[in-house]
Amino acid sequence: xxxxxxxxxxxxxxxxxxxxxxxxxxxxxxxxxxxxxxxxxxxxxxxxxxxxxxxxxxxxxxxxxxxxxxxxxxxxxxxxxxxxxxxxxxxxxxxxxxxxxxxxxxxxxxxxxxxxxxxxxxxxxxxxxxxxxxxxxxxxxxxxxxxxxxxxxxxxxxxxxxxxxxxxxxxxxxxxxxxxxxxxxxxxxxxxxxxxxxxxxxxxxxxxxxxxxxxxxxxxxxxxxxxxxxxxxxxxxxxxxxxxxxxxxxxxxxxxxxxxxxxxxxxxxxxxxxxxxxxxxxxxxxxxxxxxxxxxxxxxxxxxxxxxxxxxxxxxxxxxxxxxxxxxxxxxxxxxxxxxxxxxxxxxxxxxxxxxxxxxxxxxxxxxxxxxxxxxxxxxxxxxxxxxxxxxxxxxxxxxxxxxxxxxxxxxxxxxxxxxxxxxxxxxxxxxxxxxxxxxxxxxxxxxxxxxxxxxxxxxxxxxxxxxxxxxxxxxxxxxxxxxxxxxxxxxxxxxxxxxxxxxxxxxxxxxxxxxxxxxxxxxxxxxxxxxxxxxxxxxxxxxxxxxxxxxxxxxxxxxxxxxxxxxxxxxxxxxxxxxxxxxxxxxxxxxxxxxxxxxxxxxxxxxxxxxxxxxxxxxxxxxxxxxxxxxxxxxxxxxxxxxxxxxxxxxxxxxxxxxxxxxxxxxxxxxxxxxxxxxxxxxxxxxxxxxxxxxxxxxxxxx
Numbered sequence: 265x266x267x268x269x270x271x272x273x274x275x276x277x278x279x280x281x282x283x284x285x286x287x288x289x290x291x292x293x294x295x296x297x298x299x300x301x302x303x304x305x306x307x308x309x310x311x312x313x314x315x316x317x318x319x320x321x322x323x324x325x326x327x328x329x330x331x332x333x334x335x336x337x338x339x340x341x342x343x344x345x346x347x348x349x350x351x352x353x354x355x356x357x358x359x360x361x362x363x364x365x366x367x368x369x370x371x372x373x374x375x376x377x378x379x380x381x382x383x384x385x386x387x388x389x390x391x392x393x394x395x396x397x398x399x400x401x402x403x404x405x406x407x408x409x410x411x412x413x414x415x416x417x418x419x420x421x422x423x424x425x426x427x428x429x430x431x432x433x434x435x436x437x438x439x440x441x442x443x444x445x446x447x448x449x450x451x452x453x454x455x456x457x458x459x460x461x462x463x464x465x466x467x468x469x470x471x472x473x474x475x476x477x478x479x480x481x482x483x484x485x486x487x488x489x490x491x492x493x494x495x496x497x498x499x500x501x502x503x504x505x506x507x508x509x510x511x512x513x514x515x516x517x518x519x520x521x522x523x524x525x526x527x528x529x530x531x532x533x534x535x536x537x538x539x540x541x542x543x544x545x546x547x548x549x550x551x552x553x554x555x556x557x558x559x560x561x562x563x564x565x566x567x568x569x570x571x572x573x574x575x576x577x578x579x580x581x582x583x584x585x586x587x588x589x590x591x592x593x594x595x596x597x598x599x600x601x602x603x604x605x606x607x608x609x610x611x612x613x614x615x616x617x618x619x620x621x622x623x624x625x626x627x628x629x630x631x632x633x634x635x636x637x638x639x640x641x642x643x644x645x646x647x648x649x650x651x652x653x654x655x656x657x658x659x660x661x662x663x664x665x666x667x668x669x670x671x672x673x674x675x676x677x678x679x680x681x682x683x684x685x686x687x688x689x690x691x692x693x694x695x696x697x698x699x700x701x702x703x704x705x706x707x708x709x710x711x712x713x714x715x716x717x718x719x720x721x722x723x724x725x726x727x728x729x730x731x732x733x734x735x736x737x738x739x740x741x742x743x744x745x746x747x748x749x750x751x752x753x754x755x756x757x758x759x760x761x762x763x764x765x766x767x768x769x770x771x772x773x774x775x776x777x778x779x780x781x782x783x784x785x786x787x788x789x790x791x792x793x794x795x796x797x798x799x800x801x802x803x804x805x806x807x808x809x810x811x812x813x814x815x816x817x818x819x820x821x822x823x824x825x826x827x828x829x830x831x832x833x834x835x836x837x838x839x840x841x842x843x844x845x846x847x848x849x850x851x852x853x854x855x856x857x858x859x860x861x862x863x864x865x866x867x868x869x870x871x872x873x874x875x876x877x878x879x880x881x882x883x884x885x886x887x888x889x890x891x892x893x894x895x896x897x898x899x900x901x902x903x904x905x906x907x908x909x910x911x912x913x914x915x916x917x918x919x920x921x922x923x924x925x926x927x928x929x930x931x932x933x934x935x936x937x938x939x940x941x942x943x944x945x946x947x948x949x950x951x952x953x954x955x956x957x958x959x960x961x962x963x964x965x966x967x968x
Contacts, residue, residue, distance in 0.1 A: 290318075292318040292380060293311070294314075295379060297311065297314050298379060299380055303372050304372060306372040306375070317359055413629070415631045415679060418631070421680040421946050421947075422628070422633050422634060422635075422677075422679050422682070423634045423635075423683075423684060424624065424628065424634075424635045424682070424684070425635065425636040425637070425686065425939070426639065426667065426685045427474075427530075427636065427638040427639065428686070428915075429470065429641075429643035429688060430689060430902075430904060431642055431643075431660060431915055432651065432691055433459075433687075433913045433915040435651060435652065435690075436459060436917075438652075439661075440452050440459065445661060447665070447667040447668045448917060451683075451917065456919065456920060457917050457919055458917070458918060458920060458924055460929075461915060461916075462686075462916055462925075462930070463912055463913070463928060463929065464689045464931065464932055465869050465873075467487050467488075467873065468689040468690070468789070468904045468914075469485075469487060469501075469788060469904060469905050470488075470502075470531060470688050471485050471501035471510070472487075474530060474932075475510070476935065477520065477932045477936050478520045478530070478532050478534030478535075479519045479532060479535070479936070480519070480940075481514050484514065484876060484877075485501065486878045486880065487786060487788035487793050487905060488502075488786075489786050490878050491878070491880070492878060493799060493801060493802075493878075496800075498784070503543075504543055504546045507532065507543040508545070511532045511545075515535055518952055519535030519536070520534040520535075520634070520636065520936060520939055520940060520943075521533065521534035521635075521636055522534070522535040522536070522537075524633040524634065525538075525632065525634040525635065526539070526540070526623075526634070527539040527540065527545070528540045528541065528620055528624055528627070528636070529616070529620050530542045530637070531544065532544050533545050534636055538627070540623045541623075573615070575613065575614040576610045576611060576613075579613045580606055583605070586654075587601040595650075596695065597693060597699075599648060599899050599900065600899075601649070609644060609645055609648075612641050613659060617641060620637055620639065623637075624670060628673050629673065629676070629677055631679050638688075639663045641660070641663055647691075647900045647902045647903065648901060648902075649901060649902070651691045651692075651693050651910070667685065671683070682921065682922065682946070683917075683919065684916070684942070685916070685917040686915065686916040686917070687916075688914065689911055690910040690915075691911055692789075692892075692909025693893055694790075694889065694893030694895050695893070695895060696895065697790075697897050698899070705719070705792045705794075705884070706783075708818075708819070709794055709819075710783075711818075712819065713781070713783065713814070717783045717784075717785055718785070718797075719785040720785075781796070782796075786880075789894075789896055790886035791883065791884075791885055791886075791907075792885075792897045793883060794880050794882040795881055796808075799881070802877075802879060802880075805830040805838070808830065808882070815882075816830065816840070820841055820842055821842055823887065824886055824887050824895050825884050826862075826885050826886060826888060827839045827858035828840050828885075829870055829882070829885075830881070830882055831881075835849060836849035836850070839859050839867075841856065841858025844857060844858060848868075848870050848871040849871060861888050863912075869907065870907075885906045886908070887908075888908035888909065894909050916929075923941075923945075925938055
């Protein structure tokens, strides 16, 4: 299928390559002229000399860059950073020093290199209408210049799994119908791919869903953060140390990517032999020389670091304008969008997106059998802006553009690649619980129980992706590497401060004889987790009533809470609402069913979540109002974790060459079985197959 013809592919000059080269040369010459005006002790003479210098810089830069990349990789991360900062300056200095004329100093060449990069990037961006063609062309030029890689198994197609984090199926459907996602629309409209909705179980969070998709289990993860009673400590899924422990406990060694796979920017590895910027395996990335080579190559490209930085700055300006416009227009629902989120969004849509794409392209050009990458752009922006705001949809359009880039890379890869695009969950939206009712969940618990409360309700998903890249880039053997490690530690300390305080409190109270009562309250979207601190097992409704008689009645009577789930001795888990209860183990409803507004799967989802040993003493789910909006217990407009709205409406897009599911896929563990089946059909995982049942979904699949 993909052997002889692909191995025999040779580089040929294309008109598009020639046009982009001319644009780049002109842009570079303009940059040299502008730098001559602005930078002291830097002068290239007239236009003719600038053009000659630009040509020489391109030629000598092309010859020196591979050498610099090798040196940088040998020096470690400090070398990768130095080549990004000084590589182009060195090339400019070498060229201009060799050409007769005014003397050029090295420091002025350094300053001039940034001026040149900025001008050239702006010129090419304007000339190409701001497309990603320059990045794609850079990736392809590198591939075509290299000797084609020979693969013994080139006839086995590879699969690239692209996770568009948090994209609900209705949003995908809108984009495809409207044509605002041109790559996905072309795939679906041409019939090369199908798209369908799938249903994640409770909790609809990235940790549970990625563990299910990559490792085939969703047990033991009740939310984004939780109390492990047997250890008396708090786990946060996107803390590197915690993520490593969570994966070690759940992996059976036969994950989705075990057969020559690569994990890029995920929470868990899927047992991939190679993992880049993966939260549970940051130590492995630190020790991988190839990661340093790839990063060095990315930073050494004229359009690499400079383009990413220019996009980062433009994203900062765009976010500040859009946040201000939302305030002026009094857009509802709305949350405060400060500088912390501004920088997070800029880094995600700027540097991190390009770097992730470069890592995926590198894996494809090496002929790796499977790649799984998580792009969190849409999810992060939708959390703060809303699921259908222009800035959120623009982030999704950016992921669609990445698919076009990877599609072009696949044309020169040593094996054929299929593309599967999926989300780990959807998103719902609504006004934040604290804004609606004047107090957050922790304050409500404190008022009803008359006890102290430690709360953690901040969302760290987007910053977690950044932290995984920073942590994976640190290196204790180099100065810059140690600095990156400290930066990662500071970022973790800032983002996980409340969770760390809860963890310290739980460790201190576990097994202690303390008459004072204390609660740990965690928000996971519109799902709230309430733990009585220091307990070794889950309390029953009778225990709660005896110790906190006003707590449960006050929670279920609150207008912002649809139901609370508690354990009972007689009936097991029970979902209790203001006007009735649902005994989910027995299927018995007394009074008005509090789960009825949340769909037919809700009782089963609640039963599974509530019978985990890690389940809280009380689960609470926010209201679902007449507009099908929820109220997050975190400070987010778009949220996921509980029930209600579009958060349990995930999507998947797959090639028509692969058989689609006959019914609605329910559960991330069932998605794992589907993806594993596709890999086996293509010839992957020989001897890896583990016994397991298929999915148990009951709804007909909706495919387009």
